[in-house]
Amino acid sequence: MKLQEMTWEDFQSAETLVGLIPTGSTEQHGPHGPFATDLIIAEEMAANAAEETGALVLPSISVGISREHQDFEGSLYISPDTFRQQLREMILSASSSGIERFVVVNGHGGNISAIYEVCKSLYIEYTTIALEWTWFNAISARNMGHAGELETSLLMFLRPDLVKEPREPGAGTWGHKFHGTRVDYLTSSFTKNGIVGDPTKATKEKGEELFNRSTKKLKQLIRDLYSPDQDFLSEKTR
Numbered sequence: 001m002k003l004q005e006m007t008w009e010d011f012q013s014a015e016t017l018v019g020l021i022p023t024g025s026t027e028q029h030g031p032h033g034p035f036a037t038d039l040i041i042a043e044e045m046a047a048n049a050a051e052e053t054g055a056l057v058l059p060s061i062s063v064g065i066s067r068e069h070q071d072f073e074g075s076l077y078i079s080p081d082t083f084r085q086q087l088r089e090m091i092l093s094a095s096s097s098g099i100e101r102f103v104v105v106n107g108h109g110g111n112i113s114a115i116y117e118v119c120k121s122l123y124i125e126y127t128t129i130a131l132e133w134t135w136f137n138a139i140s141a142r143n144m145g146h147a148g149e150l151e152t153s154l155l156m157f158l159r160p161d162l163v164k165e166p167r168e169p170g171a172g173t174w175g176h177k178f179h180g181t182r183v184d185y186l187t188s189s190f191t192k193n194g195i196v197g198d199p200t201k202a203t204k205e206k207g208e209e210l211f212n213r214s215t216k217k218l219k220q221l222i223r224d225l226y227s228p229d230q231d232f233l234s235e236k237t238r
């Protein structure tokens with residue numbers, strides 16, 4: 001179910017406990033991937049999980065914390081403050097309508113720390129339960145890169161109409177380290193084509209496997225949020 005497709009009377013009778021908020025970005029994904037790559041992945045995973053668990057999909061945040069891509073034209077970005085405020089106020093307003101628990105289903109690495117901060121402050125201030133969930137961390141994906149093998153495979157599976165045939169690999173790593181600290185702030189300083197990783201290794205089958213593995217985790221999380229005896233914020237589950 002998607003909130004935006006319901007009427008307020010539908011909402012009243014739905015008794016929805018868990019709300020999902022997809023968050024992504026509108027940023028370059030190499031010469032082969034659409035700007036909405038991260039958003040598409042987050043929205044498709046949220047929709048799939050909602051269908052099987054009865055969770056409600058709330059509106060997405062489609063422009064994220066992506067200033068690192070500013071040198072690639074067409075990339076949009078909002079400040080971390082704006083992002084945090086939008087997410088926080090969306091959750092608080094949904095919470096006042098009776099949705100009790102939230103999972104922020106995220107597809108963009110640059111959003112992670114801001115989402116976590118919002119979730120933490122909502123719990124401390126209001127005991128609202130909201131959780132940051134990012135697909136590639138949920139499955140401990142290796143060599144995540146950017147517009148590389150993993151994201152391109154997911155696009156081939158989810159939206160083959162929007163992804164072009166990858167022609168070349170990108171940078172081997174996300175920036176470089178200098179005496180143990182990461183020093184690159186703009187992607188243009190370490191990748192010419194906007195890619196990190198090797199999208200030429202991507203396949204639709206790999207995308208399907210990544211999608212199924214990620215959504216399985218997400219559905220388990222949502223089901224445990226529905227469970228009345230869940231007590232994951234206490235010592236017992238550590």
Ligand SMILES: [Zn+2]
Pocket residue numbers: 029037038107108146147151
């Ligand atoms: Zn991405």
